[in-house]
Amino acid sequence: MKYKYSIVGVGKMGSALLNGILKDKSDDKSEILLTVHGDKQKKEYTDLGFNATTDLKEGLSDASFIILSLKPQVVKSLEIFDEIDFTGKCVISVAAGLTVDYLSGRFKNAEIVRCMPNTPALIGEGVTTICAKNKASKNYEIAKKILSSVGKVYEIDERLMDATVPLNGSMPAYALYFANGFIDYAVKSGVDEKTAKHLVLESIISSAKLALSSDDDVSVLINNVCSKGGTTIAGLDRLISGKVAESIYDCASACAERSEELSK
Numbered sequence: 001m002k003y004k005y006s007i008v009g010v011g012k013m014g015s016a017l018l019n020g021i022l023k024d025k026s027d028d029k030s031e032i033l034l035t036v037h038g039d040k041q042k043k044e045y046t047d048l049g050f051n052a053t054t055d056l057k058e059g060l061s062d063a064s065f066i067i068l069s070l071k072p073q074v075v076k077s078l079e080i081f082d083e084i085d086f087t088g089k090c091v092i093s094v095a096a097g098l099t100v101d102y103l104s105g106r107f108k109n110a111e112i113v114r115c116m117p118n119t120p121a122l123i124g125e126g127v128t129t130i131c132a133k134n135k136a137s138k139n140y141e142i143a144k145k146i147l148s149s150v151g152k153v154y155e156i157d158e159r160l161m162d163a164t165v166p167l168n169g170s171m172p173a174y175a176l177y178f179a180n181g182f183i184d185y186a187v188k189s190g191v192d193e194k195t196a197k198h199l200v201l202e203s204i205i206s207s208a209k210l211a212l213s214s215d216d217d218v219s220v221l222i223n224n225v226c227s228k229g230g231t232t233i234a235g236l237d238r239l240i241s242g243k244v245a246e247s248i249y250d251c252a253s254a255c256a257e258r259s260e261e262l263s264k
């Protein structure tokens with residue numbers, strides 16, 4: 001095999017995983033092939049010393065590990081898979097909703113590892129769920145190592161893959177949506193944007209760290225801030241009367257349902 005890794009689709013996730021692979025000093029650029037969408041992106045990467053191609057067939061044929069980081073709709077629309085025998089190859093897919101069975105049907109004879117990372121992988125702080133049929137294989141270990149190079153990895157049953165998408169894959173959007181609401185309020189109240197961003201986001205990080213280091217339930221930690229007649233409860237009561245908990249449940253359900261739909 002000409003290359004160890006082929007990253008197919010070098011957008012947000014593909015480039016995060018590329019950075020992760022390069023962090024491991026045992027892998028160098030010459031072992032990686034990047035399959036990109038256009039000549040402009042190809043030139044950008046070749047100028048940086050990478051092997052890059054716009055030929056999907058080459059990208060799928062010439063490497064032991066295919067890191068599939070295309071949008072699920074794009075994967076479904078591609079005809080080329082049926083022409084190639086993937087015996088001996090491992091496909092590491094980050095495509096939302098595409099199941100191990102679906103991918104096995106497209107990548108004939110390949111070993112499939114299905115993952116769901118999130119965008120903090122871009123800064124090495126990703127939280128990834130991972131599953132496969134054969135968890136005892138060497139390829140599965142290598143896939144875990146690649147994902148671990150961009151953050152934490154949690155092995156889960158594939159049947160929970162859709163249900164967990166809102167918890168990690170989509171969580172940056174939900175957590176930051178919540179943060180953004182407070183930043184908007186702060187700016188309208190006269191706090192400068194930079195200060196607002198730091199106060200809100202650092203408080204979210206430190207609250208999460210406190211919760212992770214505590215044996216108490218998250219609900220107990222919420223109550224710890226809510227003294228009777230105090231400021232926090234005055235605001236929390238608005239979230240409760242606005243049925244925000246119900247909206248969050250709906251949000252998570254809709255996200256998981258969409259992941260399920262994409263697998264069909």
Ligand SMILES: NC(=O)c1ccc[n+]([C@@H]2O[C@H](COP(=O)([O-])OP(=O)(O)OC[C@H]3O[C@@H](n4cnc5c(N)ncnc54)[C@H](OP(=O)(O)O)[C@@H]3O)[C@@H](O)[C@H]2O)c1
Pocket residue numbers: 008009010011012013014035036037038056069070071072074094095096116117118119169170
């Ligand atoms: N972003 C997230 O938060 C997140 C989290 C977990 C999982 N994922 C999964 O990661 C996958 C990629 O998502 P992303 O956010 O990285 O998307 P993205 O930034 O749009 O990256 C996809 C890349 O694939 C390229 N591409 C499209 N068709 C191609 C083809 N035929 N050959 C080669 N390259 C092609 C796109 O190029 P053009 O832009 O030129 O079309 C783009 O650079 C998706 O399946 C998604 O479900 C994403």
